[in-house]
Amino acid sequence: MDFLIQNILNALQWGSFYALIALGYTLVYGVLRLINFAHGDIFMVGAYIAFGISGVLLGPSIGLSPLWTFVVAVPLTMALTACVGVTLERIAYRPLRRKGAHRLYVVITALMCGFILEYSNLAVLGAERLKFPELIQKSIWHMGDVTITNLKVIVIVAAIAVFVLLNFIVTKTKIGMAMRGISYDKFAIPLMGIPIDFIIVFTFVLGSAFAGLAGLLYAMSYPILEPFMGMLIGWKAFIAAVVGGIGDIKGAFVGGFLLGFIEVGVVAMPGLESTYRDLFAFSILLIILWVKPTGLFGMPQSTKI
């Protein structure tokens, strides 16, 4: 029983990262019908920004305590990562959109942007791995044989909070209504007097800011940074978003946790080698897509985001 609960907690933490990243994919796709393949690398940039910020804040010239560093680093990381996302939109996606390029070319551009982020990081900071400082005094709570750290709780709570917030923005606010409008018909929407560029920038701000938050929390949980850390997790989160029904916020959230649970479940299953983790995980996801090709919450030609 303890073994089961422990693995559920492990899966919740691991799934939280998939969910946080998948939310960014789904937001951008929902509005622009664009698969932003650079999103995993924006997550990586977020982790590096968090590293830089905490290095400066903890450093001798400012000398904040680790806890205050964490408090300041969260909004600062989110803001700066949002700037990176918006920059990508401005220099890469908007010119293509203006010229009416086919969606395929925008997706390829996104892939390139991802590589540019990865390799410019490699060129600037080198291949050496970085150690993220400990910002929160870690306490380990024991309940019988089950252990949980305060960091794990923060990660899980953050993922749920982000989901609730995004769901609120998209379904209950005016700007959310505009986002859904663009998703429905991006040619008619400007005629209604809605500033389409502003809404798209806002979407990138939201998606990238939460990727930055995910990067910060990830760096705190797995405190070793390298330029390619966003690649694999980004792809997997994208798959999670597709299985959940890309373009749907609930779908991204559920898909992220689903993938986390399957991955941890395969490894924890007695008699099943952990070697089979990805093989089993993705076979299960494939079966889900066979049964429901639009994803769990997706609808054909969905208008939701």
Place this chain on the structure above:
Amino acid sequence: MKGFLKSVGLLTIMLVCSAFLLAGCGDDAPKTIKIGFNLPLTGDIPEVGEGSKNAAEMYLKDINDAGGLEVGGKKYPLEFIYMDNESKAESATNVALKLIEQDNVIAIIGPNSSKQAVPAGGTCNDNHTPMISPWSTNPNTTLDRPWVFRAAFLDPFQGPVVADFAAKKFGAKTAAVIFDVSNDYSKGLAEIFKSSWEAKGLGPVVAFESHGTKDQDFSAQLTTVIAANPDFIFVPDNYNQVALIIQQARDLGYTGPFMGSDAWGTPDLIKLCGDQCYNNYFSTHYAAAGAKGATKVFIDRYEAAYGSTPADYAALTWDSIGIMIEAIKNAGKVEADPVAMREAVREGLSAIKSFDGITGSSKFDAQGDPIKCAVVVKINDKGEFVFEESVCP
């Protein structure tokens, strides 16, 4: 006018072509002795490539400042060509091919890690180029490959060393292993450890868990390991993964000891892992703290030049170059033709029966593998690697 232009164009093409042809000529005597290095300068273990390169640069400077290497009464300057294998198996074979075919090196040092050394060893053997791997401990690197040699001891020796030490030091009856399934080194050593632990009748290996190279979350594997309640956990992994595994195991409430292998032995381990790695043990090739003689001289010079303590791969690279230099001297003369020179160097290598290096003295067996001692190192309260005991075959 058209005809004139045509003839000028033709002339230019002919000139360019003849320039290429002429480049192939030149005098027959070789100007330098070229040795290639197949190193992981980027990728999973960049610190390993950097350390090896630093040691090689030191050696190169020593020889060339003295006017070059004396072979058969004539001095030849050395030329080292460093290439990055990105810590990947497929890049390592590409680098080996490039060094052999494009740079015409007479011999190759590296790759370091078995993951790259096993496939690159095959490439070098097929292309009849002598290769020495400084750090690879997997038996397959040199097995049935007359052109491939190494400077490190083997996993079939290291595995039992770890098992014996853990049984004695921790009084362990049960062991658990967590390893990287896509890394020849990690997988091979984990399996050898398991069989030697069980062969000694010490008790069972209660958990034998694997993970992938790019994994960062090991909590599911570790939950299984900890639920099996082992007396210690053996982690034959690269230092970057070790740092994450130990931290996550402690988060999951494991308080027992860890035991590592020679891939732990880099200063980066302490940088990434911090005090959570303190007071654990690993088997390795040499211990920097408390070294004597030539080893101490090497360590002091390295520290003065690069500001950090040389790890085992740096020391082993130094020894590999030493072995290679001796082989070239044994060859007796330097041939202009790289193919003939490679043949002579290989003969020179197999003529070496024993070698006194800074990582200890070793005798070579028929496979080109050295028979040498291992040391067990403790990570002390300050994060230094301290000599604990030496185990000889």
